[in-house]
Amino acid sequence: MNDRSVAGRLMHAAAMGMLAASCCGAAAQSAPATPPRIGLALSGGGARGIAHVGVLKVLEEMRVPVHCVTGTSMGAIVGATFAAGRSPVEMQKLVLEADWAAIFRDQPPRKEIAVRRKADDYKTLFAPEFGVTEDGLALPKGVIAGVSIEAFFRVLATPAVGVTDFNKLPIPFRAVATDIETGEAVVLDRGSVAKAMRASMSVPGAISPVEIDGRLLVDGGIANNLPIDEARKLCADVVIAVNISTPPLKRDQITSALSIVGQLVNFLGKQTVDDQLRRMGAQDVLVAPDLGDISASKFDRSAEAIAIGERATRALAESLKRYSLPPEQYAALRARQLAESRALGTVDEIRVEGLQRTNPEVLLGLVDSKPGEPLSEEGISADLRRIFGRRDFESISYRLVGGDTGPRAMVIEPQEKSWGPDYLRFGLGLATDFESDSQFNLLVQYRRSWLNRLGGEWLTEVQIGQDTHLYTEFYQPLHEAGVWFASPNLSIGQTTRGVFAGDDKIADYRVRTGQVGVDVGATLGTWGVAQLGPVWSRIDARVDTGVPLLPQVEETTAGMRAALFIDQTNHAFFPTRGFGAAASAYAALDSFGSAESYERLEGRFRAAASWGPHTFYASVAGGTDLDSDMPAYESFTLGGPLHLSGYRINQFAGRRYSFGRLMYYNQTLPLPDLLGSGVYLGGSAEVGRITDRVDTLPSPGTLWSGSIFLSADTFLGPLFLGFGKGSSDNWSLYLLLGVP
Numbered sequence: 001m002n003d004r005s006v007a008g009r010l011m012h013a014a015a016m017g018m019l020a021a022s023c024c025g026a027a028a029q030s031a032p033a034t035p036p037r038i039g040l041a042l043s044g045g046g047a048r049g050i051a052h053v054g055v056l057k058v059l060e061e062m063r064v065p066v067h068c069v070t071g072t073s074m075g076a077i078v079g080a081t082f083a084a085g086r087s088p089v090e091m092q093k094l095v096l097e098a099d100w101a102a103i104f105r106d107q108p109p110r111k112e113i114a115v116r117r118k119a120d121d122y123k124t125l126f127a128p129e130f131g132v133t134e135d136g137l138a139l140p141k142g143v144i145a146g147v148s149i150e151a152f153f154r155v156l157a158t159p160a161v162g163v164t165d166f167n168k169l170p171i172p173f174r175a176v177a178t179d180i181e182t183g184e185a186v187v188l189d190r191g192s193v194a195k196a197m198r199a200s201m202s203v204p205g206a207i208s209p210v211e212i213d214g215r216l217l218v219d220g221g222i223a224n225n226l227p228i229d230e231a232r233k234l235c236a237d238v239v240i241a242v243n244i245s246t247p248p249l250k251r252d253q254i255t256s257a258l259s260i261v262g263q264l265v266n267f268l269g270k271q272t273v274d275d276q277l278r279r280m281g282a283q284d285v286l287v288a289p290d291l292g293d294i295s296a297s298k299f300d301r302s303a304e305a306i307a308i309g310e311r312a313t314r315a316l317a318e319s320l321k322r323y324s325l326p327p328e329q330y331a332a333l334r335a336r337q338l339a340e341s342r343a344l345g346t347v348d349e350i351r352v353e354g355l356q357r358t359n360p361e362v363l364l365g366l367v368d369s370k371p372g373e374p375l376s377e378e379g380i381s382a383d384l385r386r387i388f389g390r391r392d393f394e395s396i397s398y399r400l401v402g403g404d405t406g407p408r409a410m411v412i413e414p415q416e417k418s419w420g421p422d423y424l425r426f427g428l429g430l431a432t433d434f435e436s437d438s439q440f441n442l443l444v445q446y447r448r449s450w451l452n453r454l455g456g457e458w459l460t461e462v463q464i465g466q467d468t469h470l471y472t473e474f475y476q477p478l479h480e481a482g483v484w485f486a487s488p489n490l491s492i493g494q495t496t497r498g499v500f501a502g503d504d505k506i507a508d509y510r511v512r513t514g515q516v517g518v519d520v521g522a523t524l525g526t527w528g529v530a531q532l533g534p535v536w537s538r539i540d541a542r543v544d545t546g547v548p549l550l551p552q553v554e555e556t557t558a559g560m561r562a563a564l565f566i567d568q569t570n571h572a573f574f575p576t577r578g579f580g581a582a583a584s585a586y587a588a589l590d591s592f593g594s595a596e597s598y599e600r601l602e603g604r605f606r607a608a609a610s611w612g613p614h615t616f617y618a619s620v621a622g623g624t625d626l627d628s629d630m631p632a633y634e635s636f637t638l639g640g641p642l643h644l645s646g647y648r649i650n651q652f653a654g655r656r657y658s659f660g661r662l663m664y665y666n667q668t669l670p671l672p673d674l675l676g677s678g679v680y681l682g683g684s685a686e687v688g689r690i691t692d693r694v695d696t697l698p699s700p701g702t703l704w705s706g707s708i709f710l711s712a713d714t715f716l717g718p719l720f721l722g723f724g725k726g727s728s729d730n731w732s733l734y735l736l737l738g739v740p
Contacts, residue, residue: 036283037067038323039236040082041228042075043273044201044221045244046296047305049074050095051289054309055242056088063330064323068172068235070227072220074244076175076200077153080193083173084160085339092306094156100299101670103152106145108385110570111578115529116457116475117391119565121572123461124717124738125427125445131419132446138419142208145395146198147388149207151381153194158377159339160193162400169193170337174234175200176220176227180209185223187230188212192399208394211415221272228276228284238323239284242309243273244291285319287312344375347400348407355414357421359453361480363387363414375410386526387414392449394418421449428716429465429738431641437498437505437649441465455482469493469513487519487531497637497650499549499695503730505648507546511633514538517561528566528581534592535561541633549695550632557631558592561585573718574665574680574711575608576615598628602636617663625655625692632694638703641734644688645707646726652700655692661685665711676714683708703727707734 040059042052052075059066071079081091110118131138159170166173166189175188175196188196191212199210199217209216224230231239280286289312294301313320325333348371352360366386369379384396393414402408427443441463448458457475473489492514499507514537521531535558542552562585569578583603588594602623609616623636638644638659639651665682686705693699709722717738724732 035065035325036237036323037235038065038238038240039068039070039231039234040066040079041226041231041239041241041276042069042071042079043226043241043243043245044071044073044075044219046074047100047299047302048244048291048294048296049078050299050302050305051244051291051309051312052078052242053088053091053095054289054306054311055287055313056082057092057306058310058313059240059320060088060334062317062320063325063327064240064320065325065330065333066171066240068174068231070174070176070230070234071200072176072225072227073201075226075242076220077156077197080153080173080175080197081156083166083169083171084157084163084193085170085337086156086159087338091156095302095306098152098299100302103148104144106147108147108389110572111568112382112385112526113389114391115523115526115565115567117389118526118567118572119529120425120445122739123427123443123445124429125425125443126716129419130424131417132422132424133419137424140208140394140417140419142202142204142206144207145388146202146207146210147384147396149201150194150198150395150397151384153197154377154381157193157197158341161342161344162403163193164399165190166193166196170339172234174227174230176224176230177202177210177212177217178220178223179215180204180218181216183223185220186212186215186217187227192397195397210395224272224276225270226273226276228279237283239280240287240320241276241280241284242287242289243277244289245270245273285316287316344377344380344400345403346374346408347371347403347410349409350412351409352412352414356416357450358392358414358416359450359455359480362453362455362477362482363390363412365481366390367412369410380410384412387412389526392417392420423447423449427738431649431734431736433640433649433732433734435648435732437640439466439649441467452476454478454480463493467493467495469495483522485521485523487521487533489517489519491515496544497653498648499543499546499653500648500651501547501549501695501697503648503651505546507549508544509550509632510542510544512540519561519563524566527568528564530562530564532560532562535559535586536593539631539633541631553631553633555595556593557588557596558594559587559589559597560592561587569606569608571677571713574615574677574713575617576610577608579605579607581605596629596631598630598634599626600630600634601626613666615665617665618661619663620658620660622658623656630655635694636690638688638690641720641722641724641732641736642684642686642707644686644703644705644726645684645722645724645734646705646730646732647703647724648732652688652690652703653694654690654699655694657688657690659686659688661687671712671714676712678713680711680713681709682711705730 069079069083128139163169177186177199179186200220202209202218204218209218226243228239228241289308291308294305350371352363367383369375369383388396394417396414398410398412400410425445429441432438442465443463446460454477460472463469469491471491473487475487478484494512496508496510498505499509517533517535519531519533521529523529537557540554543550564583567580569575569580586600588596588598590597604621606619635653636657637650637653639647640649661684663684665680667678668681669679671678684707688703691699705726707722707724709720711720720736722734
C-alpha cells in the first residue's frame, strides 16, 4: 500500500471522527438534563413544627417536586401525613380543626371509662398511680401514655391504611426516633405509620416511650433532629431542609421537671442540627422560619406558624424556582402522590395479642366492631378507648393483617402496664367553715387486679380522719363478658359528726361500725352498675363530747341493701354535659338478726348543660325512712359547702330530707394537665328541707341558701373557696378540697 493510500485513509477516518463528535455534541446539547430527585428533611420542634405545613403549601404553589421525605418529631408527623398522600391544604384543615388539648390528654372520654374506675373519681384519688412490685414502688414511664395522640395520627395517615413498607407510600418516607437505652438514632422504615409518628415525638418523661422491634423509642430530636443524611440515603440529589429551631428556655421558663427535660432535648437537638447543616451543599436549600415566641406547646398558634412557614419559603423563591417542574409534569407527579382516604373494609377475625396476664376474651367483650361488618377508624378508636378505659394498659393500638390471599384480621395490641398489676393511690378531702367545724380525710387505696382470668380484683382502702375506716372487697366477675359479678366485702370504721341546737354545736356524735356483706350485681356497660345483697353490721353509737341529746346505742342491724349508680357526665366534678344518678335502699330485717326493723331510701340525680363557656349544673336529692323510725345513726344530714352553704357542716339531721341545687360556673383560666383542667368562677342557689329530726328539735322548715365561689379542678380534686349566705344572719366562708 502506497503512502498516498495510507494518508487518504487517515484523513477519511479523521473526518468521520470529527463528524461523529459533532453529531454527538449536538445530541448532547439538545437532550434535556434529568431533573434532580428532591428529598425533604423536616426537623422537630413541637407546635413550632406546624410551620412545615406552610412550607409544603408554597412548594406546591411553586411546583417544586418532593420525591421522598424524612422527619423527626413534629417533622415526622407532618412528613408522614404528606407522604401518606394528603395535600398541604388538607393538612392545614386537619391541623387547625384539631382539639390539641384533647389530643394531649390521655383520658378517654369519660363515657368510655369502666364504671368501677368512674366510681374512683368521686374518692378524689390523685396522681400519680404507683405500681407495687417486688422491687418496691414503680411509676409510669411518661405523664401521657399517648393513646389519644396515636388515634389522631391514625386519622392523619388514613390514606396509607394497610401500608407497612414506607417505601410503598405515595412518597417514600423515613421517621427518626431515639433508642432510650443506647442513645442511638433509629430510622423507622416499616410498620404502622401512626406508631412511627408517635415514637418519633415521644418526649422523655412527658410521653411514654414506644416499643418497636424490642427497642424502647423516644423523641428522635435527641439523636438526629434534622435528618438530612437520611434524605440523601433515601432518594435525594437535592435536599430541602426545614429547620424549626427551638430557642433555649429562659431561666424563668424552667419551672418543672418536664421543662428541664425539654431544655435538655433542645440542647441535644441543636448539636445534631448543626452537624447536619454542615453537610448541606450549594444545590441544597435551607428554610428556617423565624417563629419568634411561638413555643413548642403553643398549638393554639398553629395558623400563625403556618403563615410564617409560607413567608419563609416564599423568601427563597429564587433558590427554589430552579427546581420547578412544568405544570403538566408536576400535575402528573402529584396525581400519583395524592391518595384518597381508604375504606378499612371488613375483616374475617378480630383478635387481641400480646397479653401476659389479661384475658383477651374479656377485652373482646368491649369491642363493638364485628367481623364481616365494615370497619371505621371512628368505631375502632372507640373500641380501643373502651379497652384503655379499664386502666389496665399503658398503651393500645391495632393493625390489619392478611387479606391478599387468605383471611384478613384486625389485631388489637394493648400493652399491659409495666408497673402493674398492683397499684397504690392516695386521696385527700378537706372541708372547713373556718369556725369550729372542719372535716379532713386522707385515703390510701391498694388495688390488686387480674387475680384470675375473669378479672378478679381485690381492693383495700384505709382512710384516716373525720371518717376513719378500713374497707376491703373482692370483686369477682362471673363470666368473661363481665356483666354479672359477686363482691364479698368487709369494713371497720368510725365517723363523727356534730350535733346542733340552732346555730350552736352542742355535741359530737361518734358512730363505730363493723360490717360484712356480699353483693351480687350487673354492670350496665360503661353507663353504671346495679347490685343487691345481704349485710350485717355491729353498731356502737354514742355522744363523744357535749350534751347527750342523741341516744347511746350498741346493737346489730342486718338486712338487704341495694344500690344503683349511673354516670354519663363528662367530668366528675365540673361537668359541662351529661347526667348521673345514684340510689340506695336498705331494709333492716329481724329475720336476719337485726335488733330493729326499718327502711332507709335515698336517691340523687344531676345533669349539666353548657352554652358556650357558660355551664349550668343542677342536682336534686332526697331521702326517707318511710315512717319506719330509722335509728339516729342512720340519719340524713344537710348543711355546709354547697349543701346549704350558709349553714354549718351537717347542721341539720333527720329521717327525711329533700334538697336541690343549681350551680353556674365559667372557666376563666385553663390549667396544664399536670395541675388540673381549669379555674372557674361561679355561684350556687340551694334549697333544702329536713324533717323528723333525730335530735327531737322542731323542723326548721324550708331553708334557702346560696354561695359565690372561686374554684379549680386540680390534680388533688375539686377546690372551692366560697362565701355562703343563708337566711337571717347565717353565713359562712368555706374551703372545700376533694371529697371530705
